[in-house]
Amino acid sequence: MRVCEKVAEIRSVVRELRRSGPVAFVPTMGFFHEGHLTLMREARRRFPSVVVSIFVNPLQFGPAEDFAAYPRDLERDLRLARETGVDAVFAPARTEMYPERPCTFVDVERLTGVLCGRTRPGHFRGVATVVSKLFNIVQPDAAFFGQKDAQQLQVIRRLVEDLNFGLEIVAVPTVREADGLAMSSRNMYLSPGERRAATVLYRSLQVAREAILGGERDLSAVREGLAAQIAAEPLAQLEYAEILALPDLTPPHATDKELLLAVAARFGRARLIDNVTVTIGEKTET
Amino acid sequence: MRVCEKVAEIRSVVRELRRSGPVAFVPTMGFFHEGHLTLMREARRRFPSVVVSIFVNPLQFGPAEDFAAYPRDLERDLRLARETGVDAVFAPARTEMYPERPCTFVDVERLTGVLCGRTRPGHFRGVATVVSKLFNIVQPDAAFFGQKDAQQLQVIRRLVEDLNFGLEIVAVPTVREADGLAMSSRNMYLSPGERRAATVLYRSLQVAREAILGGERDLSAVREGLAAQIAAEPLAQLEYAEILALPDLTPPHATDKELLLAVAARFGRARLIDNVTVTIGEKTET
Numbered sequence: 001m002r003v004c005e006k007v008a009e010i011r012s013v014v015r016e017l018r019r020s021g022p023v024a025f026v027p028t029m030g031f032f033h034e035g036h037l038t039l040m041r042e043a044r045r046r047f048p049s050v051v052v053s054i055f056v057n058p059l060q061f062g063p064a065e066d067f068a069a070y071p072r073d074l075e076r077d078l079r080l081a082r083e084t085g086v087d088a089v090f091a092p093a094r095t096e097m098y099p100e101r102p103c104t105f106v107d108v109e110r111l112t113g114v115l116c117g118r119t120r121p122g123h124f125r126g127v128a129t130v131v132s133k134l135f136n137i138v139q140p141d142a143a144f145f146g147q148k149d150a151q152q153l154q155v156i157r158r159l160v161e162d163l164n165f166g167l168e169i170v171a172v173p174t175v176r177e178a179d180g181l182a183m184s185s186r187n188m189y190l191s192p193g194e195r196r197a198a199t200v201l202y203r204s205l206q207v208a209r210e211a212i213l214g215g216e217r218d219l220s221a222v223r224e225g226l227a228a229q230i231a232a233e234p235l236a237q238l239e240y241a242e243i244l245a246l247p248d249l250t251p252p253h254a255t256d257k258e259l260l261l262a263v264a265a266r267f268g269r270a271r272l273i274d275n276v277t278v279t280i281g282e283k284t285e286t
Numbered sequence: 287m288r289v290c291e292k293v294a295e296i297r298s299v300v301r302e303l304r305r306s307g308p309v310a311f312v313p314t315m316g317f318f319h320e321g322h323l324t325l326m327r328e329a330r331r332r333f334p335s336v337v338v339s340i341f342v343n344p345l346q347f348g349p350a351e352d353f354a355a356y357p358r359d360l361e362r363d364l365r366l367a368r369e370t371g372v373d374a375v376f377a378p379a380r381t382e383m384y385p386e387r388p389c390t391f392v393d394v395e396r397l398t399g400v401l402c403g404r405t406r407p408g409h410f411r412g413v414a415t416v417v418s419k420l421f422n423i424v425q426p427d428a429a430f431f432g433q434k435d436a437q438q439l440q441v442i443r444r445l446v447e448d449l450n451f452g453l454e455i456v457a458v459p460t461v462r463e464a465d466g467l468a469m470s471s472r473n474m475y476l477s478p479g480e481r482r483a484a485t486v487l488y489r490s491l492q493v494a495r496e497a498i499l500g501g502e503r504d505l506s507a508v509r510e511g512l513a514a515q516i517a518a519e520p521l522a523q524l525e526y527a528e529i530l531a532l533p534d535l536t537p538p539h540a541t542d543k544e545l546l547l548a549v550a551a552r553f554g555r556a557r558l559i560d561n562v563t564v565t566i567g568e569k570t571e572t
Binding site: 110164166 | 293297388389390391392393394395396397414415418419422423425444445448449450451452
């Protein structure tokens with residue numbers, strides 16, 4: 001496995017890899033858990049070559065957010081990537097990605113005015129900008145993203161379409177702990193009590209999904225139930241609980257078939273997000 | 287010469303061309319004059335393959351600007367491109383470039399707060415967005431731009447650097463009529479009287495450059511003289527006359543070596559721009 005710190009280096013490694021066929025790309029912020037490894041394994045299974053980037057992107061963190069505290073363990077990450085059969089890792093320093101104060105930013109409008117886009121101003125600008133940079137550096141044939149970051153996934157799909165990046169976006173289902181908690185590098189911030197409390201996110205999402213699948217069409221009532229169940233957990237500080245239509249993240253109408261149920265809440269210093277999607281059939285009038 | 291209207295088509299033509307070596311790209315809005323042809327000839331001279339795009343990009347025109355009136359003559363353009371030895375022309379319809387109302391925009395900040403960026407809000411967002419799209423579609427090894435659009439050139443250089451587009455930007459000197467008027471598709475809007483009056487732009491720029499080369503270091507006096515000379519032309523409506531440091535388009539300091547002298551003015555319904563650059567030596571105290 002090749003490990004590259006420089007843009008020029010990874011470009012030339014990818015050029016080589018491309019000779020054996022299409023190249024898959026898994027952009028990450030490192031500190032790998034099963035979610036990351038599943039992305040890499042999926043990429044490995046479907047493509048002859050897999051490139052992974054590890055970069056904690058300062059541009060997507062707000063001034064009051066956890067950029068400095070964000071967990072990092074490059075050595076362990078490299079070992080895990082190697083064991084998973086990754087061909088090359090791009091792990092640039094901050095100065096390699098941003099040699100100067102950047103002037104250029106990529107904005108994905110509309111899709112970013114809701115959910116995390118509302119509570120983390122500038123976050124998706126940072127994501128869209130760094131992902132554009134990484135796509136230009138690696139020029140992959142496909143890029144793999146987790147469904148865990150549902151809004152990010154839609155933003156990147158739209159970015160790829162609007163800016164004509166010639167690559168396929170592959171979404172991979174959220175990987176969960178045995179009790180349902182979505183895997184996240186930020187779970188390490190949780191105290192044992194907060195760790196138990198955090199399971200309320202997935203539990204309440206499942207209840208809401210079951211209600212819709214069971215025929216409930218009053219989505220604001222479902223949304224309120226979802227919010228109330230999380231708010232009832234003493235260690236949870238609810239940030240949002242929303243039901244939106246996919247893929248545009250717009251308020252849902254009776255004709256929408258694909259819904260996203262998405263939540264964000266703080267448990268101590270950990271800000272966690274989770275989501276499920278629901279496909280609904282024709283609304284039957286009975 | 288291949289003429290492609292579809293993104294998928296030009297992608298596959300470029301893939302073929304790339305087998306014979308690096309590909310040069312000349313993005314244009316069509317209605318070719320000697321300036322465009324010089325870009326193509328330069329590209330032809332330096333690269334084995336040349337791709338030209340012809341697309342009047344609605345995104346870079348303000349609501350009160352001349353998008354609808356902007357001159358178009360695709361047949362003549364294709365003939366001229368063929369005669370110049372261009373390998374492929376990409377001439378997409380508006381719906382091919384913007385199949386939906388776009389969500390994604392590329393902004394180059396700071397550099398766009400001056401000159402045309404101030405008087406044409408949204409213009410450089412439109413330019414940076416369409417150029418990003420075209421770069422992603424064509425994936426050239428080099429792209430050729432005219433020095434005539436000096437601010438656009440700096441914006442695109444910065445875009446390429448910040449977003450890691452792996453290509454070289456080649457600047458080509460402004461091509462002028464015998465009397466010095468910079469070639470522009472918008473010169474066709476000029477009445478004979480306005481056409482004569484418009485020569486004031488280059489004449490006044492030359493006077494200002496000569497003053498600086500002659501040792502004048504009071505740049506605000508030079509700038510005021512430049513503005514006054516244009517304002518004195520009855521058919522000219524001055525928009526701006528500025529002296530800025532290259533490459534960042536910041537207010538010039540005594541230590542700056544590369545200056546841009548840039549002007550914009552209306553003559554009837556034609557809004558024209560022009561510029562010269564000046565390289566100054568060490569300031570000598572005498």
